[in-house]
Amino acid sequence: MADRAKERRDTQYGLLTAIAGEAGVSLGTVSKVVHRRRDVGEATRARIEALLERHGYVRPWEGDRQAPRQILAVFRDLSGPYTLEITRGIVEAAGDMGVEVIVGTTSKRSISGWLEECVEAGARGVIIVISMLTEQDQHRIVEQGLPVVLVDPLSAPSPNIPSIGVTNRNGARMAVRHLLDLGHTRIGMVAGRSHSPAGAARLHGYRAALTEAGIAYDPAIVRATDFDFGEALTATRQILRDREPPTAVFAASDAQALGVLEAARQHGVAVPGELSVISFDDTLVAAMACPPLTAVRQPFQRLGHEAMRVLMRLADGRAPASPRIELATELVLRTSTAPRNAAQA
Structure with a gap:
């Protein structure tokens, strides 16, 4: 075959x-x-x-009028809660549009390989999620007019390739303002990597909220990691060993927030009594954490719908209205955050 x-x-x-x-x-x-x-x-x-x-x-997708329309959804991996939520959003949106989704990762096949698969299979296009495109990949997408949409890319894409995300900076600012409103002034952060536009924007939002409150940025209680449980666990251990540990921590993703909770448990630090924790994403695991996480919610279903809408528009030969779409976030309150207690004052 x-x-x-x-x-x-x-x-x-x-x-x-x-x-x-x-x-x-x-x-x-x-x-x-x-x-x-x-x-x-x-x-x-x-x-x-x-x-x-x-x-x-004969165009591949027109060769058999009875054949289902297909798109490819390509991820870096399928291991995290964010990936599950985005996959569900894309699949649900595709179902509404009568489109089948082939899901794959870049662990065994490169982005260029998936672009080749798109052409070979006659798929309508590709949604690429949290992945890094090489200059060669971007050049091919633009030059050949391949229908491609990026969701939270790991590097800033060409303006000719549409991307979709959320209001990362404003969402992070909202998270830190919530902690400030609870009386916390010593707020740490487990941030994403600086090369990630989403990670950088969330760090900028964190710093903006501190500046607005007249609080100096202290790099001693900020660590950058992948959006990963294990790295966040190690980073939080370092933060909690600071001579003036924070009374609250903002994690740039749910996976990182789970690492923060585990580090607090290992250090015997009660959440939220001694340490308030807030995360970004609000995937399914946020509500199941112990304690349940206060989080900035990404609208995953809408992300899937927007990615599909823009992709099908490209596949029909129509340019997107904007090269970048950002959807609004919202704050979801649970029990991992609480007012700073008197002993922390």
Whole structure:
């Protein structure tokens, strides 16, 4: 089957290359017409469409009208609660639109490999979640007009590739303001990596809230980790050993917040009596934590719907209204935060 797929791909590639030569344009321009991108002149489009028809080219997704429409959803891994929530949002949205979702990861296949799979399988497009695109990947997406939408990319994408996320800075600012309103002034943070736009924005929101309250930023009680339980556990141990440990900690994700809770347990620090903990995400695990986590909620279902909406718009040859979409967050109060007690004053 793999041999047949490769043979079909090579045949299609050879035909499109021949059409590009006959039309006197680049292969990328032919690809844009195949994917019905709008950024091709009408005369050029008409010439290429005529050649496609003359040579009997059939777009993969139009070859079998009874075949279900498909998209690819590619993740760095499938291990965290965030991934589960985003997957559910995409699958539910796709179901509403009559689209099937093929889910994969970059652990065994690179982004470029998934882009190739999109073309080979005749999928409508690809949603790439929390992954790093190489310059070569970005160049191919833009040049060939591949329908691709990024959700929380790990690096700032080309402005020509649409991305979707949430109001990370404002959400983080809201979290820290909640702690400030409870009387906490010594607030630590387990932040995301600086190369991640989401991680950087959440750290900026944390710092902005402190500045507005007239509180100096203290790097001694801030640690940057992946959005990961184990790294957050180690980081929080270091924060709690500071000569003036914080009375509250803001974690940049639920997975990190669980690491904060475990570090507090190991140090014999009561939550929320001695340490208030607030997280960002509000995945299913937030409400099941002990104690249940106060959290900044991401609208995962809406994220899935927006990613699907923008992707299908691209697949139909229409440009998105904006290269970047940010959805609003909200604060969900539970029992992991409490007013600073008298002994901490």
